[in-house]
Amino acid sequence: MNLMLLGAPGAGKGTQAAKLIEAYGLVHISTGDILRAAAANKTPLGIAAKGYMDRGELVPDMVVIGLVKARLQEPDAAHGFILDGFPRTVVQADALSKALDELGKRLDAVISIDVDKRALVERLTARRACRSCGAIYNVMSQPQTASGVCPACGGELYQRDDDTVATVTNRLKVYEESTAPLIAYYRDKGILHEVDGNRPVDEVFASIRRVLEGSAR
Numbered sequence: 001m002n003l004m005l006l007g008a009p010g011a012g013k014g015t016q017a018a019k020l021i022e023a024y025g026l027v028h029i030s031t032g033d034i035l036r037a038a039a040a041n042k043t044p045l046g047i048a049a050k051g052y053m054d055r056g057e058l059v060p061d062m063v064v065i066g067l068v069k070a071r072l073q074e075p076d077a078a079h080g081f082i083l084d085g086f087p088r089t090v091v092q093a094d095a096l097s098k099a100l101d102e103l104g105k106r107l108d109a110v111i112s113i114d115v116d117k118r119a120l121v122e123r124l125t126a127r128r129a130c131r132s133c134g135a136i137y138n139v140m141s142q143p144q145t146a147s148g149v150c151p152a153c154g155g156e157l158y159q160r161d162d163d164t165v166a167t168v169t170n171r172l173k174v175y176e177e178s179t180a181p182l183i184a185y186y187r188d189k190g191i192l193h194e195v196d197g198n199r200p201v202d203e204v205f206a207s208i209r210r211v212l213e214g215s216a217r
């Protein structure tokens with residue numbers, strides 16, 4: 001099964017991807033995670049990308065398209081993948097379509113997670129991630145994480161550099177301008193499924209599972 005998670009910053013794409021990986025054993029292809037790892041390792045790509053990310057702007061299309069094309073060709077992606085944070089523009093979506101055709105693969109479903117804008121800002125500014133295991137938390141709804149220690153593995157929790165109010169505001173603007181048009185793009189292709197993300201994590205996940213079980217081919 002090959003899936004794509006679409007949604008604004010903070011909609012819960014990473015949270016739902018973790019649950020989908022556990023349930024279906026899919027490979028997680030998150031352009032945000034790939035770019036953050038490159039930035040942490042101070043590779044030339046990472047150094048170039050960090051400036052865009054810290055401003056809440058998109059990294060240039062050609063850079064991320066190249067990354068995803070290479071990742072899709074790795075052997076583990078043959079058994080099913082989840083695209084998270086890619087594509088983000090129509091140019092990226094067209095490039096993905098071409099790359100999948102060339103590889104003889106197809107997308108089975110695009111899940112669009114819809115969340116109210118006010119909740120997005122609250123979620124992002126309260127997000128913490130674990131440096132060791134990558135688990136995602138929210139200090140407002142999970143106050144046990146306020147100590148800065150990961151409840152799952154004891155690793156250090158940190159706040160992403162782009163989760164400040166100013167950067168989040170720009171990320172949401174960029175989403176509306178560049179990425180939201182992809183909802184209509186995939187609706188026209190007949191593979192879009194819209195899920196209400198304004199509910200607890202497990203309820204959102206149950207809806208996604210129902211969609212996947214209904215659309216399994």
Ligand code: AP5
Pocket residue numbers: 007008009010011012013014015016031032033035052053054056057058059060061064084085086087088092123124126127128136137138139141162171197198199200201204
């Ligand atoms: P990326 O890392 O992809 O960030 P994003 O799309 O902005 O999405 P987020 O990771 O912020 O949110 P999410 O939807 O995964 O939410 P999460 O599950 O963490 O991209 C970062 C940057 O990299 C971009 O700005 C850009 O610069 C660059 N980039 C990446 N891809 C690119 C591309 N293709 N092209 C160009 N540039 C690219 O949840 C958020 C919080 O909410 C957490 O605290 C979580 O615990 C909580 N939460 C989740 N679900 C729920 C729920 N149902 N109820 C309550 N709280 C919830």
